[in-house]
C-alpha cells in the first residue's frame with residue numbers, strides 16, 4: 412500500500428501533484444505540494460537504501476551529468492571557488508575564534524577556510540569518500556554519519572556552536588525540519604544557522620513552464636536520480652526556521668545573470684529561459700523576488 416502523505420512542515424495530510432516527476436528505478440516519483448503550507452516534497456520518496464546508493468563515491472568524483480555538477484567533476488569545480496571570501500561574508504555573525512559546525516561539509520574546503528581563519532571547526536558528512544578526503548587533505552575533525560541526534564550520538568554537544576552552516580544539504584534530507592531542529596539544539600543561545608538551498612521552481616521561467624504544463628495537461632519528467640527530496644520556496648524555508656525554534660530569520664534571494672546560466676535543454680527551452688532570466692535577474696536584484704538561490708539566516 413502506498414504510504415499516505417503527511418507534510419513534514421505542518422502535518423497536513425492533503426496534497427496535490429504538481430506537473431513535475433522523476434522516472435527512477437522503473438517507477439514515477441511525483442512532486443506534490445502541501446495543500447496548507449505549500450511545501451513541495453517527493454511522494455512517495457525513494458527508499459533509504461536507494462538514497463544511500465545515490466551518494467556513492469562517484470557523486471563527488473565522476474564527470475557525470477547525473478550529478479549536479481554537469482560538465483566537470485566535483486573536485487575540479489570546488490578548486491575554483493574562493494572559500495576565504497565566503498568566510499568573510501559571515502564573519503560579522505559570529506565571535507572571533509568561535510566554533511563552527513558544517514553539516515554536509517563534503518570534501519571540506521569551506522570548513523578548512525574557517526579553520527584557516529582561526530575558528531574551531533567540526534564537520535558532519537554522510538559520504539565516506541568525502542569525509543576521508545577532508546580528513547586527509549585538511550586534517551579536519553569530520554563525523555561521518557547522517558545528521559541526526561541518534562546517529563551522531565554524543566559526538567556533538569548541545570549548545571556548543573556559534574554557527575551551523577548547511578549549504579545545499581537541506582533539500583537532500585528526508586526530514587529537513589528535524590535537521591533544522593537538531594541544528595537549533597546544537598547552537599549556543601544567540602547562535603546562528605545559515606542555510607543555502609536552491610529554489611528552481613521560484614524562477615519566472617519555471618513558473619511559466621508549469622503554467623504551460625497545466626494548461627496542456629502535461630508534465631516535466633526528469634530522468635536524473637531524485638536527489639532533491641524537498642523543494643523550498645522563500646515562505647516555506649522561513650516557516651521551517653520558525654517551526655524549528657529560531658526566534659529571528661531572514662531569507663535572501665539571488666539568481667544568476669542570464670549570461671552565466673547553464674543551458675541544457677532544447678533550443679526553444681533555452682531561448683525562453685534566457686529571455687525570462689533578464690527581467691528575473693533585475694527583479695531579484697531590486698526587489699528580492701523570483702530568486703532561485705535562497706539563503707536563510709536564523710538566530711537562536
Ligand SMILES: [Zn+2]
Nearest residue numbers: 418421445448
Ligand atoms: Zn504543509
